[in-house]
Amino acid sequence: WLxxxxxxxxxxxxxxxxPPYRCPGHNQPCAVKITNNGGPNNGRPxxxxxxxxxxxxxxxxxxxxxxxxxxxxxxxxxxxxxxxxVVRDGGQLRLKVAFEYDxxxxxxxxxxxxxxxxxxxxxxxxxxxxxxxxxxxxQLKETGAxxxxxxxASAASTPERAAAGAAAxxxxxxPQRASSVPPTPQRATPPLLRLPPTLAEGLMxxxxxxxxxxxxxxxxxxxxxxxxxxxxxxxxGVLAHADVWPALVLCxxxxxxxxxxxxxxxxxxxxxxxxxxxxxxxxxSLSADASVVIATYDGARARAQRTGELNRFRAxxxxxxxxxxxxxxxxxxxxxxxxxRAVAAxxxxxxxxxxxPYELWTQASAIAPTVFPPGGLEEFGNTYCGGRDDxxxxxxxxxxxxxxxxxxxHVMVRRTKDVMLRSLPPKIRSRVRIDGGEGGEGGEGGEG
Numbered sequence: 001w002l003x004x005x006x007x008x009x010x011x012x013x014x015x016x017x018x019p020p021y022r023c024p025g026h027n028q029p030c031a032v033k034i035t036n037n038g039g040p041n042n043g044r045p046x047x048x049x050x051x052x053x054x055x056x057x058x059x060x061x062x063x064x065x066x067x068x069x070x071x072x073x074x075x076x077x078x079x080x081x082x083x084x085x086v087v088r089d090g091g092q093l094r095l096k097v098a099f100e101y102d103x104x105x106x107x108x109x110x111x112x113x114x115x116x117x118x119x120x121x122x123x124x125x126x127x128x129x130x131x132x133x134x135x136x137x138x139q140l141k142e143t144g145a146x147x148x149x150x151x152x153a154s155a156a157s158t159p160e161r162a163a164a165g166a167a168a169x170x171x172x173x174x175p176q177r178a179s180s181v182p183p184t185p186q187r188a189t190p191p192l193l194r195l196p197p198t199l200a201e202g203l204m205x206x207x208x209x210x211x212x213x214x215x216x217x218x219x220x221x222x223x224x225x226x227x228x229x230x231x232x233x234x235x236x237g238v239l240a241h242a243d244v245w246p247a248l249v250l251c252x253x254x255x256x257x258x259x260x261x262x263x264x265x266x267x268x269x270x271x272x273x274x275x276x277x278x279x280x281x282x283x284x285s286l287s288a289d290a291s292v293v294i295a296t297y298d299g300a301r302a303r304a305q306r307t308g309e310l311n312r313f314r315a316x317x318x319x320x321x322x323x324x325x326x327x328x329x330x331x332x333x334x335x336x337x338x339x340x341r342a343v344a345a346x347x348x349x350x351x352x353x354x355x356x357p358y359e360l361w362t363q364a365s366a367i368a369p370t371v372f373p374p375g376g377l378e379e380f381g382n383t384y385c386g387g388r389d390d391x392x393x394x395x396x397x398x399x400x401x402x403x404x405x406x407x408x409x410h411v412m413v414r415r416t417k418d419v420m421l422r423s424l425p426p427k428i429r430s431r432v433r434i435d436g437g438e439g440g441e442g443g444e445g446g447e448g
Contacts, residue, residue, distance in 0.1 A: 080105055080145075082137055085152040086127065089117065095130050098122035101401055104145060108136070110415075113209075116405055191215045194241050196269040203237060204230065206415055211237040213413045219244075219344035220367045222321065222412035224352050229415060231348040232259070235317045236266045239292075242344040243270075244314040249294045250335065251319035256280075256294050259319070263292055297323050297331055304334040314343045321347035324366075325359040327377060332362055339366040340374065352412070357384045357403060358394040368410040 030047040046061050082105070083098040097114065098121060099105050106123075109116075112133060114125040125133060140146040191212055195203070203211065207230050214221035214234075219242050223231045239247055249259050256278050263276050270291070277290040282302055286293055286309060293313070295303075304310050316339055318324065324332045324339075339345045345367065353359040361380050365372040372380060381387065384403045386396030408414075 081148045081150070082146055083122075083150045083152070084134070084137075087120070087124070089124055093127045094124035095127050095133060096120060096122045096124055097133070108140075116408065118405060118409075193237070194243070195237060196240055196267060198268055199233075199237055199240055199266045202266065203233065206230075207234045207237065210234045210413045210415075211241065214238045214346060215241055217367075217410070220346075222347040222349070222352060222363055222367055222407075224349055224412045224414035226415065226417045227350045228417065231350070232262050232319070233266060235319075235346045235348055236263060238344060238346050239315055239317070240267055240270065242315055244343045245291045246313050247292045247315035247317065247344075248300070248310065248313040248338070249292060249317045249319065250297050250300055250323075251294065251317075253296050255319065256296070259294050297335065301331045301334045304338065305330070310338055311341070313338065316342040316345050318345075318347045319349075321349045321363055322352055322354065322359065324362050325353070327362050336362060336366055340369060356395060357397050357400070360403075360407070364407060364411050367412075371406060371410045 030049050032045050033048050035041050035044050035046065044061065080099045080102045083096075085096045085098075087094055087096045096117075097105075097109055109123040109125060112125045112129045114123045116122075117124050134149075134151065137146055137149050141149060193200070193208070193211060193215065206225075210221075210223050210225065210231075211234055214223070215238065219238065221238075223234050225231050225234075251259055260276050260278050263271055264273060274289070275291040277287045277293045279286070279293060279295040279299055282299055300310060318335075318339065324336060326332055339347075347363055347367065349363075352363055358381060361372065361377055365374050365376070381394035384397070384399050385394035386398040387394070389395045
């Protein structure tokens with residue numbers, strides 16, 4: 001990330017003295033281009049949104065916006081101004097990092113386990129990372145990714161001195177659309193997890209962090225980590241801590257027995273093989289003694305439409321929860337009420353939205369109904385999807401910064417492999433022998 005990003009490279013027209021400009025519709029940096037059509041405006045610079053020509057805000061003459069004469073040779077450095085200070089949040093000292101919207105710096109703050117504080121319009125990082133943050137920011141300044149660094153944190157060499165200035169530094173400022181972001185219960189101190197020994201010793205730090213997020217969010221959350229980061233174990237950790245049974249696991253047919261194997265592996269103190277039932281056929285009866293029932297989405301949909309026997313489940317896990325992304329689908333209409341009523345609800349998906357914010361609404365409303373009300377689809381679509389298009393669909397994307405802020409505070413935790421690579425263990429390769437049964441068919445060892 002230390003390299004200058006592509007949109008930070010200065011085009012030729014930028015050297016003519018036109019400052020960086022962000023699209024008012026997407027808050028993304030615009031490119032500066034030069035007309036070359038042979039007409040009266042030939043050679044004239046203009047701003048173009050990365051979403052053009054779909055974006056209605058996409059066009060702006062550069063010289064009209066800034067009223068600066070062409071031919072000026074001053075170079076413009078494209079980068080963010082960063083302001084550092086120390087504040088107190090939730091009874092703990094934090095390093096406050098403030099800057100205008102910058103995707104690269106957001107990733108930078110998340111690498112240090114920071115979280116966004118809308119009341120301050122800034123990110124808060126653990127104070128123990130202060131020296132590392134300052135050193136990394138200095139490197140980014142050398143590359144041009146950061147334009148300037150204003151630090152008020154140097155005087156806070158001790159917690160006592162930092163606390164003295166924390167009150168003044170924490171005076172809230174009003175970010176754009178801040179009134180629409182509801183307050184969140186403070187989660188500065190991670191909740192104390194109640195996990196069996198096998199799971200407590202086996203969870204990796206990022207998995208434990210995800211369990212703490214869901215537990216601190218009222219036993220409800222969407223874990224949207226990249227594939228391979230252990231979402232299954234995270235969900236099992238939430239079930240173990242919640243200790244509300246029976247639990248229903250909805251997943252694709254291909255991973256039903258993998259779920260059974262993982263549950264028995266990580267919860268040997270709580271589950272026996274007889275306590276985990278895999279539903280293979282629609283006519284299979286559900287065991288009254290099972291603590292966990294594993295079924296497919298379509299199988300569960302048919303049961304929910306036919307009977308009310310799924311209403312007894314107090315916890316629910318939806319693996320590949322993007323299967324519930326369409327509000328109009330029969331599957332979503334039948335199963336989403338179960339998620340909303342559950343005491344503990346965990347959604348798992350590496351791709352919760354494949355193409356547009358509209359696909360997030362069902363999952364977000366199931367996890368945080370006070371923030372995304374179940375009857376608020378129109379409001380969600382008008383705010384974050386730009387309203388209905390000519391085909392009466394919510395196909396657009398607007399106010400994405402605010403939406404991401406709400407999701408990360410109230411709904412989901414998401415980490416990607418490129419960010420987590422340093423904290424992951426070395427790749428493990430193992431050879432597994434599968435004994436064949438009679439007639440060459442796979443025996444019990446092949447179910448997982």
